[in-house]
Amino acid sequence: MYTKAQLKLKKQLIKAVHVSKRYVNFFRENESEYRELLKKHFGVESSTKLTIEQLMMLIDYLNFKRDSLPIFNQNPQKATARQIEHLRGLWNRYAKDKSERALLWFLKRFEGVLPLRVEYVSKESAQKAIVALKKSLRGKDGC
Known part of the structure; x- marks a missing residue:
């Protein structure tokens, strides 16, 4: 769970996603491709399901500060x-x-x-x- 401060930050980051350069210029008109991008790289279909760290990576990518995003592993058996x-x-x-x-x-x-x-x-x-x-x-x- 997130603290109040983290929830506030997450909300701000989600807003930053929707005003980023790449989102405004491309994904706003092509929502299905945006959802595919989220699914392929993070395993979710909505930015609200991303962690703060993932949102920061996505924002960097959408603002051309990052060349690529990591590929989401479909079977992520994380260490205990x-x-x-x-x-x-x-x-x-x-x-x-x-x-x-x-x-x-x-x-x-x-x-x-x-x-x-x-x-x-x-x-x-x-x-x-x-x-x-x-x-x-x-x-x-x-x-």
Whole structure:
């Protein structure tokens, strides 16, 4: 759920979508193509269903500040909260650079693309990363 401030921001971002350059010049007249764009890249048919982060990406794209949008995965089995917690714990034990950014770059090896947040990593990639970190820790600890 969103706080009141986040809801206000989301409402402002939705308004910004509808006054953006690309939307005004093209999508306002071609609503079905706009809906297809949302479905293909975010898995929704309405900007009201987007997260704040997704709205910001969409606005950048619609205002020509971004060349493309990520493709939405039709079968997004996201990592569980427990997997993410375990992954971060292992990362903090193993890594020299314990930053979130370094963890994201490590996860890129398994995900194929740089995830925006650790929470967006697939279950499969999280599991592979956990196994790799465990093996690395075994080697590091001399077990």
